[in-house]
Amino acid sequence: MDYGLAWVLVGSLMLLGSIFAGLLSARVGAPLLLVFLALGMLAGREGPGGILFQDSQLAFILGSTALAVILFDGGLRTPRATIERGLGPALALSTLGVLITAGLVAAAAHYLLGFGWVFALLLGSIVSATDAAAVFMLLGKSGIALRDRLRATLEVESGSNDPMAVFLTITFTEMLATGHLDLGWHVAADFALQMGLGGVLGAAGGFALVWLMNRLELSGGLYPILALAGALLIFSGTQLAGGSGFLAIYVAGIVFGNRRVRADQLVGRFFDGLSWLSQIVMFLLLGLLVTPSELLPDLGTALILAVTLMLVARPLATLICLTPFRFPLREQAFVAWVGLRGAVPIFLALFPFLEGFDRSGQAFNIAFVVVLVSLLLQGWTIPWVARRLHVALPPEPEAATRLDLDLARRTDRMDRDLIGYEVMPHSRAADFPLAALELPRRTRLVAVIRAGIVQRLPEVQQLTAGDFVLVITPPETAATLDRFFSRRFASTAGQLSVDQGDFLVEGSSRLRELCAAYGIELGQADPNISLAELLRTRLGEGMGRGDRLRFGQVEFIVVDKIGPEPKRVGIVLEPDAGETGWRRKASSRVRSRLRRWRLRLPSIGSGAGSG
Incomplete structure (x- = not known):
């Protein structure tokens, strides 16, 4: 014994x-x-x-x-x-x-x-x-x-x-x-x-x-x-x-x-x-x-x-x-x-x-x-x-504290999850009024706890950092919600290396605006579609952060996503596969300075220091 x-x-x-x-x-x-x-x-x-241990069996x-x-x-x-x-x-x-x-x-x-x-x-x-x-x-x-x-x-x-x-x-x-x-x-x-x-x-x-x-x-x-x-x-x-x-x-x-x-x-x-x-x-x-x-x-x-x-x-x-x-x-x-x-x-x-x-x-x-x-x-x-090797992307934002609660269910009758989040500072959830917060489809905010006190939802005008919220949502949208309640970097563009983009633009930007602002040739693409729609069409629904699309004389890079939607996209101007190392960095800096005067449309992007 x-x-x-x-x-x-x-x-x-x-x-x-x-x-x-x-x-x-x-x-x-x-x-x-x-x-x-x-x-x-x-x-x-x-x-x-x-x-002494020799028992290989x-x-x-x-x-x-x-x-x-x-x-x-x-x-x-x-x-x-x-x-x-x-x-x-x-x-x-x-x-x-x-x-x-x-x-x-x-x-x-x-x-x-x-x-x-x-x-x-x-x-x-x-x-x-x-x-x-x-x-x-x-x-x-x-x-x-x-x-x-x-x-x-x-x-x-x-x-x-x-x-x-x-x-x-x-x-x-x-x-x-x-x-x-x-x-x-x-x-x-x-x-x-x-x-x-x-x-x-x-x-x-x-x-x-x-x-x-x-x-x-x-x-x-x-x-x-x-x-x-x-x-x-x-x-x-x-x-x-x-x-x-x-x-x-x-x-x-x-x-x-x-x-x-x-x-x-x-x-x-x-x-x-x-x-x-x-x-x-x-x-x-x-x-x-x-x-x-x-x-x-x-x-x-x-x-x-x-x-x-x-x-x-x-x-x-x-x-x-x-x-x-x-x-x-x-x-x-x-x-x-x-x-x-x-x-x-x-x-x-x-x-x-x-x-x-x-x-x-x-x-x-x-x-x-x-x-x-x-x-x-x-x-x-x-x-x-x-x-x-410049394969590391900018780090993900700090994740919100998340608590998944199992619902007593027969899974063939209920397709929703109950998830609790702590709202992080500078998150999307804290940056917009509650009425303007576009939560994913079939998602509902059911409770807000602030300073240990359950709030009356009609009286909550805006979520604040430190709030704890309960959300009912389909399981496929949980990853999208994570990004709503997670901390955002003050400057994502500042995290980008030259290999991930000379400029940063919003995925909702129209191709017509991009072409006018950056001197991009439109080719056969529809000028009225957004950059996000172009990327979804060319790269498929399974695209992820860091995926690239060559478009004429530029290259688009998915930098940030909310669910299936590319929210922010990096643009590499005149990408050259033969340029590597210090030559790529130097030439990219020169191109960046020469083309900053093109940044005239605020809805398109805010340069290397945008948030």
């Missing part, structure tokens, strides 16, 4: 240490997952903790479950609009990109380091996929604002490329077991079967879980447990049926997160905490498994493969996969650098361990060093790289 309690004590201390170390890492800018991994190593047999089971939970949580937080924006390029990266990456790393392992082809291909497969936990955390916690399509591509790729890496790792592990390389058509057929089953069973399981959640009358605390049990059932059942369980649970999370579900806010908060716990446990366990002294013999080999991966394989795979989708080179370079490796390669390196191969320890050590190098170099420098 005392022995069991000792393990509970050690485990709780490690979790507490991870949380406090995470707070410290945020202050120094260290990648949080690297901190978890380092704590696991310190607690291991060669660290101060001295814990237990680590594999716990790692699989943790990764499944992380993927389901990632799917929950992936809106349909994100899928629509990033699906094509993300699928290219998660299939062809993984193959190219694995092949190039394998070629380096074979020609530079002398490994046999099967073992070299196994190494390439193990390190070929980006890590969902690392990328989700990076994009969610770093505060980097990216073009919507770029961000969507990174998020969807990180959640969908694990199945390809798992398939390749299992395939080459089995080839090592048989002793020969056999890449026949049956391998492609197996891949199609696994991906097909994973996608179909994941979608079907997601819809079934939504149906079950909405039909059962349970105590509130049981709904998150039901969701967890259903998600793990989809994962394990698909895996046992011969499909990709990792793809299935990610797809199920997307389906679940984009449907009306009873107690959805409670489920979301539960999985947010569970995802954090899964990341901590997975990295701590993998840190415990490693023996630092055994890394030294394979250190040089691992460094060569890490450099090949980061500077050759991933960039070439990104270039080949994203060029057909017309991503600018600087965005392709950023995607290449965000190919962050985390727990997934170390987890995949457990497959040879489970087969008992003599060189399984070497594969594990190489994967571990590659992950360390990736977290140290890429994880620590991504915000700096985003700024240097």
Whole structure:
């Protein structure tokens, strides 16, 4: 009994240490997952903790479950609009990109380091996929604002490329077991079967879980447990049926997160905490498994493969996969650098361990060093790289405090949410009289609480900062409401770099006015439509912040959106793809000064200092 309690004590201390170390890492800018991994190593047999942990089977089971939970949580937080924006390029990266990456790393392992082809291909497969936990955390916690399509591509790729890496790792592990390389058509057929089953069973399981959640009358605390049990059932059942369980649970999370579900806010908060716990446990366990002294013999080999991966394989795979989708080179370079490796390669390196191969320890050590190098170099420098490549957009305004309240409902009879907001200073809600505040369609303000006192709505002339309001709204307009009650920057244009616009104009501006003010040739476009209508027509309803449209001799860039409507648009005058770096900045400043006299129409824009 005392022995069991000792393990509970050690485990709780490690979790507490991870949380406090995470707070410290945020202050120094260290990648949080690297901190978890380092704590696991310190607690291991060669660290101060001295814990002897060598159960690779237990680590594999716990790692699989943790990764499944992380993927389901990632799917929950992936809106349909994100899928629509990033699906094509993300699928290219998660299939062809993984193959190219694995092949190039394998070629380096074979020609530079002398490994046999099967073992070299196994190494390439193990390190070929980006890590969902690392990328989700990076994009969610770093505060980097990216073009919507770029961000969507990174998020969807990180959640969908694990199945390809798992398939390749299992395939080459089995080839090592048989002793020969056999890449026949049956391998492609197996891949199609696994991906097909994973996608179909994941979608079907997601819809079934939504149906079950909405039909059962349970105590509130049981709904998150039901969701967890259903998600793990989809994962394990698909895996046992011969499909990709990792793809299935990610797809199920997307389906679940984009449907009306009873107690959805409670489920979301539960999985947010569970995802954090899964990341901590997975990295701590993998840190415990490693023996630092055994890394030294394979250190040089691992460094060569890490450099090949980061500077050759991933960039070439990104270039080949994203060029057909017309991503600018600087965005392709950023995607290449965000190919962050985390727990997934170390987890995949457990497959040879489970087969008992003599060189399984070497594969594990190489994967571990590659992950360390990736977290140290890429994880620590991504915000700096985003700024240097000019892919970081102006930061989003400070979000309003938002409280989602679950309504007791059968979701097929009620399609409204009750949301509470704290009105932020300088928000749109506080800048206009209540009668002039154009809330989204089918949205109603039901209560205003000011200084702790519920106000009579007919007597409220205007909302003020610090008010707490209750709003009933359809779920699809919640993101639009967020922007109404959030703080606005005093000068959004001042946040813009020259790569995001020489001038800033309102989306409601008519093309006729823009052409007269900025000397733009109208071409075949209707002069009476607004710039917002032009952008919606040319870019589609799924356009996001940072999306660009070349229009004659200028380029329009979506800077700010309220729902589907582009509210503010940047204009780049005479964009030249060949101008980069200091030449682009200097020429843009000159053009800006020469054309300021054109700013005669206040309704169109207010120059570089507009709000």
